[in-house]
Amino acid sequence: MLATVGAVTPSAHACECVAAGAAAAGGTARSAVRAGLIAAWPLALLLAAPLTARAATGTERVERVLAQTPLIDGHNDLPWEIRARFGGDLAKIDLAASTAALPAPPDGAPLMTDIPRLRAGRVGAQFWSVWIPAATRGPEAVQMTLEQIDLVKALCARYPADLAMAYTAADIVRVHKAHRIGALIGVEGGHQINNSLAVLRAYYEGGARYMTLTHSSNTDWADSATDTPAHHGLTPFGREVVREMNRLGMLVDLAHVSADTMRAALTVTEAPVIFSHSSARALVDHPRDVPDDVLELVAKNGGVVMVNFFPGYVSEARRRWDADRAAEQARYSSPPFGGLYIGQPERIAAALRAWEQAHPKPPVALADVADHIEHIRKVAGVDHVGIGSDFDGIPEAPVGLEGVDRFPALLAELGRRGWSDAQLAKVAGANLLRVMGQAEAVSARLRAARAPSGATFATLDQTPALPGPGAR
Numbered sequence: 001m002l003a004t005v006g007a008v009t010p011s012a013h014a015c016e017c018v019a020a021g022a023a024a025a026g027g028t029a030r031s032a033v034r035a036g037l038i039a040a041w042p043l044a045l046l047l048a049a050p051l052t053a054r055a056a057t058g059t060e061r062v063e064r065v066l067a068q069t070p071l072i073d074g075h076n077d078l079p080w081e082i083r084a085r086f087g088g089d090l091a092k093i094d095l096a097a098s099t100a101a102l103p104a105p106p107d108g109a110p111l112m113t114d115i116p117r118l119r120a121g122r123v124g125a126q127f128w129s130v131w132i133p134a135a136t137r138g139p140e141a142v143q144m145t146l147e148q149i150d151l152v153k154a155l156c157a158r159y160p161a162d163l164a165m166a167y168t169a170a171d172i173v174r175v176h177k178a179h180r181i182g183a184l185i186g187v188e189g190g191h192q193i194n195n196s197l198a199v200l201r202a203y204y205e206g207g208a209r210y211m212t213l214t215h216s217s218n219t220d221w222a223d224s225a226t227d228t229p230a231h232h233g234l235t236p237f238g239r240e241v242v243r244e245m246n247r248l249g250m251l252v253d254l255a256h257v258s259a260d261t262m263r264a265a266l267t268v269t270e271a272p273v274i275f276s277h278s279s280a281r282a283l284v285d286h287p288r289d290v291p292d293d294v295l296e297l298v299a300k301n302g303g304v305v306m307v308n309f310f311p312g313y314v315s316e317a318r319r320r321w322d323a324d325r326a327a328e329q330a331r332y333s334s335p336p337f338g339g340l341y342i343g344q345p346e347r348i349a350a351a352l353r354a355w356e357q358a359h360p361k362p363p364v365a366l367a368d369v370a371d372h373i374e375h376i377r378k379v380a381g382v383d384h385v386g387i388g389s390d391f392d393g394i395p396e397a398p399v400g401l402e403g404v405d406r407f408p409a410l411l412a413e414l415g416r417r418g419w420s421d422a423q424l425a426k427v428a429g430a431n432l433l434r435v436m437g438q439a440e441a442v443s444a445r446l447r448a449a450r451a452p453s454g455a456t457f458a459t460l461d462q463t464p465a466l467p468g469p470g471a472r
C-alpha cells in the first residue's frame with residue numbers, strides 16, 4: 001500500500017498510495033497441437049499471419065504456462081479497502097461480481113480486485129496484505145492486524161469454491177491443482193508487532209507468511225525507505241526479529257525498507273528474502289525501488305524481487321511529475337496558514353486543474369512494468385524476479401494493467417520479448433514457490449536447533465538505566 005503524507009484517507013491507505021482461475025485442464029493438449037502446427041509453418045507464413053492470430057498464440061502460451069504453474073502475486077491491499085469502504089463487512093460487497101463500477105471515495109480509485117477478474121487473470125495464489133496505517137502503534141495496531149487476518153479467512157469462508165487458505169508452498173500447489181486460488185497473508189509493517197516477538201509468533205500461528213519490516217515510517221528497530229534514517233539499518237532487536245522470522249518460517253519482506261535495512265537484513269537472514277512489491281531503482285530513482293547492488297545480494301541470497309506496478313515506481317517521468325504536482329499543491333495549500341489559496345478548496349482545485357492542463361501527466365503503461373522485470377532479470381537473474389502488483393493499494397495503475405485480470409497480458413508482453421515458457425513460469429510463480437520451500441526448510445532446521453527467542457526490545461535495544469543513589 002502507498003501511504004500519503006498527512007491525513008490518511010481511506011482510499012490512499014495502505015500501500016503506496018496513500019499517504020498517510022483455474023485454467024482449463026483440457027486446453028493443454030489442444031494448445032500443444034496448435035503449437036506444433038505453428039512450429040511447422042514456414043517463417044514467411046508466420047510473419048504474414050494477421051496480428052490477431054499472433055496475439056492469440058501468445059495468449060495460449062500464457063494459458064499453457066499458468067495451467068502448470070500457479071501465478072502468485074506478492075501484494076494486494078483489498079482487505080484494507082474492504083475495511084475502509086465497507087467497515088470490514090463482507091455482506092456489503094459482492095466479490096463474486098465485478099467491483100470495478102462500485103462507487104469510490106473522492107480521492108480513491110475504483111476497486112481493482114474481484115473474483116471474476118482474479119479468475120480471468122489466472123491468479124493461482126494471492127498474498128493478501130493485512131496492512132494497517134503506519135501511524136497506528138501499540139496494542140491498537142495488534143488488534144487491527146488480528147482483525148485484518150480474520151477478514152482474509154472470512155473471505156475464504158465466504159467464497160469457498162474460489163478461495164482457499166494456503167500456508168505452505170505445497171498448499172499453493174495443491175489449491176492450484178484443485179482450480180482454486182490460494183490465499184496467503186502478509187503483514188505489511190514491523191510496527192504491527194508492537195516490539196514483541198510473541199506477537200510476531202502469534203501472527204505466524206494466525207497464518208501470516210511474510211512480514212514487511214517497515215511500512216512508510218521507521219519502526220523502533222528498522223529504517224523505512226521513506227523516512228529520515230534513524231538506525232542506519234537494523235538495531236540489535238531488528239536483527240533478532242529477522243532471526244526469529246527465519247526460525248518460524250515467515251518470509252522476510254524488504255519492500256518499503258531503506259537500502260541500509262535491506263543490506264543489514266540480507267547479512268543476517270539465513271533464508272531467502274522477498275520484496276513483495278518493489279521495482280528497480282536503476283530505472284526509477286525512488287527509494288521504494290531496489291538498487292542494483294542489493295539486486296546482486298538478492299541473487300546470492302536466493303530471494304525474489306516481485307515487481308510493483310505503481311506508476312511512480314516504474315516511470316521516472318511520472319515520479320518527477322508526481323513530485324512537481326505535490327509541490328504545486330503545497331504552493332496552493334500548506335496548512336495551517338500557508339499557501340496561495342489556503343482554506344479555499346474550489347480555488348485550489350481550479351488551480352491544480354489548470355496546472356495539470358499545462359503539465360500533462362506522463363503516460364505509464366504495461367511495457368514500463370515489463371522493463372523493470374527485465375532489468376531485475378538482467379542484474380539478479382531470471383530466478384530472482386516475480387510479480388507484486390500492489391493492486392488496491394495504489395491510486396492508479398498503468399495502462400494495460402488496470403486490474404487483477406491483466407496479469408496474462410504482462411506475461412504475453414514478456415513472451416513477445418523472447419522469454420521462454422520456463423522463464424515465464426519462474427516470474428509468474430515458480431520463483432516464489434522455490435523461496436517459500438527454502439524458507440520452510442531453513443525453519444525446520446532452526447526449530448530443531450533452537451527454542452523461540454526470549455529476547456525483548458527492552459533487553460536488546462534500550463540502555464539499562466543506571467542505578468540511582470541508594471538503589472539496590
Ligand SMILES: [Zn+2]
Binds near residue numbers: 001002014016188
Ligand atoms: Zn506497500
